[in-house]
Every structure is written in structure tokens, then in C-alpha cells.
Amino acid sequence: EIVLTQSPGTLSLSPGERATLSCRASQSVSSYLAWYQQKPGQAPRLLIYGTSSRATGIPDRFSGSGSGTDFTLTISRLEPEDFAVYYCQQSDSSHFGPGTKVHIK
Amino acid sequence: QVQLQQSGPGLVKPSQTLSLTCGISGDSVSSNSAAWNWIRQSPSRGLEWLGRTYYRSKWYNDYGVSVKSRITINPDTSKNQFSLQLNSVTPEDTAVYYCARSTGAGNIGYFHYWGQGALVTVS
Numbered sequence: 001e002i003v004l005t006q007s008p009g010t011l012s013l014s015p016g017e018r019a020t021l022s023c024r025a026s027q028s029v030s031s032y033l034a035w036y037q038q039k040p041g042q043a044p045r046l047l048i049y050g051t052s053s054r055a056t057g058i059p060d061r062f063s064g065s066g067s068g069t070d071f072t073l074t075i076s077r078l079e080p081e082d083f084a085v086y087y088c089q090q091s092d093s094s095h096f097g098p099g100t101k102v103h104i105k
Numbered sequence: 106q107v108q109l110q111q112s113g114p115g116l117v118k119p120s121q122t123l124s125l126t127c128g129i130s131g132d133s134v135s136s137n138s139a140a141w142n143w144i145r146q147s148p149s150r151g152l153e154w155l156g157r158t159y160y161r162s163k164w165y166n167d168y169g170v171s172v173k174s175r176i177t178i179n180p181d182t183s184k185n186q187f188s189l190q191l192n193s194v195t196p197e198d199t200a201v202y203y204c205a206r207s208t209g210a211g212n213i214g215y216f217h218y219w220g221q222g223a224l225v226t227v228s
Contacts, residue, residue: 043222045219049217091209092212094154
């Protein structure tokens, strides 16, 4: 079973700052990794799939990179609506990571 | 635009069966390129994929290891929807349940569309 770990657990940042979120897999998942954003009371929303492809309607301040076991989600300049919880997911067995909460400093 | 609309009771007694339905608009449950999934979320277990149904010339189902002995997911082509049944529930099955459409690479794929979610309490 592939286990996903995310770091940090919590990220305190100000609007306009850059956010860098990490997702590490216990074994290689090739490029089969996605990122989701979830706000309170809402379903997760797909942001990035296949490591680096943005889903429909996702602004270009969101970008994904990595391969194998180490992946990164970068938000270049945080907007007020970006403060949320972010999850990674590997698409082969569909395990999700535990999430990183990005909150306003 | 695909939309998924969930329905079902929000309270289930222990040992009984949890039943939820997910109505599909903008796509077909018989699509040859999509799969129809159930995912749940709880503070203790996080996001947990439960299983899926999909059509590729015939119907297939896959189920998550943690619920494999208790779960059934069925398509309903006449109503363009799919359902979840989870038997012998305990309070540990209390969670927000989501239906979702998946496509893409990897065995399970990526969840591009989600239902609105439904809190199901076992008590």
C-alpha cells in the first residue's frame, strides 16, 4: 500500500506570498498524482492532475511539479480565496494524503 | 457540465444498511470513459475512497480494502444514477459521503466532479 505524507501540516502565510506544499509517496507513483483544494462545507475541488496539468478553470498561479516520490504544489501569489486545505491523491490506488492547511497569518 | 446530486438519509442505526444515491446530469452512467465513485471523509480517517462502478462493454466494480466485505455499488441506467449500500454499519462509518466522477491515468484516475456531500451519522 502506497502511503502519502504531506508537509507542512499547517502553513501560515499572508495574501500575496508564495505557498509551497509538499507531498511524498512511500514508493514511486510515477506522475500519477493530483492536488485538491477543500474549503469548509464544500467538496474537494481538483486543481492539478498528472503532476502538473491544471484542471479546467484553475488559475495559473497554481502549479504542480515532481515525479516518482516527491511532489510539490506551488501557489505563486496567495489570493484571499486560496486559504483552504490541500490534499494530494495518487491515482493508481486512490489514496489521499492527510492534507496541508493554508491559513492567513 | 457534469453535475452530481446526492440523496439519502442522514441518520442510520448501528448494524443497519447505509444507502445513498447519486444522480448524474451532463454525462451517462454508461459512459465508456468515466467511472463513478464513492468517497467518504471523517476526522479520523481523512478522505477514503470506497469504491466505483464503470462500464467498458460490461459492468465492473472495484472496492476499497477497508469496506470490501460490506459494500455494494450499483448503476441504474434507467435513472442515470448510481448507488452505495454499506452493510452492518458502526459509529466508525459516520462521515461525509461524496459521489465523484473519475477519468484519467492510473488505475482509479482523478476526481474531476464531485457531489455536494452528505453527512451520514450512525447512531
